[in-house]
């Protein structure tokens with residue numbers, strides 16, 4: 329209780345609330361209350377051996393959540409767990425492109441914990457090399473990791489999230505490259521942004537159309553984003569998928585978040601924010617109280633336009 333009252337009533341917090349950051353702090357306070365009062369909450373973070381995912385694991389674990397840190401490479405993952413030296417962090421291998429690996433992870437969680445409370449998908453393929461010109465192969469890998477990879481893992485873990493006594497939380501780490509205003513084509517923007525008509529099948533069809541146009545060198549002519557095209561579409565479709573899921577599972581809080589421009593390997597450490605700052609939005613959304621927002625896109629800790 330002492331810890332809680334000092335969190336809630338410290339001077340800095342009171343000043344920030346006065347400064348008008350009420351909504352964000354409401355969620356932060358409830359997130360902390362939730363984490364401290366429910367020490368056995370179980371979270372899984374993908375792509376967590378480094379960068380924002382790694383820091384997210386650290387922040388969740390120090391707030392009392394048991395965390396499964398996953399990485400596709402066993403050595404990188406176990407080294408990451410060892411460097412944290414926190415008793416409530418365990419490792420399991422997960423390559424989101426590999427069905428066998430996903431199956432093994434699902435069995436592990438079911439047998440050891442019987443449920444999952446929070447799924448945080450943070451992995452992404454580093455595609456910054458293809459800023460303007462994306463090769464077909466690189467684009468395939470990118471969408472397979474950032475969009476289909478999230479779908480595969482989420483699909484496998486949803487039955488366990490439905491068993492959560494906390495209601496289930498899903499956080500998909502997106503990017504500001506996902507924002508619809510960056511897509512020149514009215515038609516694609518409208519399709520990806522219309523929650524009334526969006527379905528998983530429709531989103532997959534948009535991905536197919538992207539690959540068709542990429543193959544025939546028609547990206548620009550058909551109004552796809554020309555800055556990081558595959559990465560941008562992988563995140564725009566990820567957001568759309570997040571909204572479809574949120575509609576389908578109204579008892580869970582399912583959101584996506586742009587972490588900010590963060591100093592990590594993905595941008596050759598050109599990011600201006602620290603990983604501690606970059607993980608804040610994900611952690612806040614992972615620990616949302618019941619009845620918190622769902623089906624939303626956050627720019628760090630603030631709700632933003634898709």
Ligand SMILES: NC(=O)c1ccc[n+]([C@@H]2O[C@H](COP(=O)([O-])OP(=O)(O)OC[C@H]3O[C@@H](n4cnc5c(N)ncnc54)[C@H](OP(=O)(O)O)[C@@H]3O)[C@@H](O)[C@H]2O)c1
Nearest residue numbers: 375377379380400423424450451452503589590592593594
């Ligand atoms: N940093 C930024 O400024 C920024 C901005 C916007 C959005 N984001 C998003 O934030 C998230 C975290 O990125 P980051 O900046 O922390 O990048 P990062 O340090 O490069 O981390 C990316 C992580 O994804 C993992 N990964 C890649 N392919 C995988 C696969 N098939 N299966 C499982 N894991 C895989 C990587 O593992 P390996 O080590 O094995 O490669 C690594 O752990 C990403 O979704 C990214 O798109 C970052």
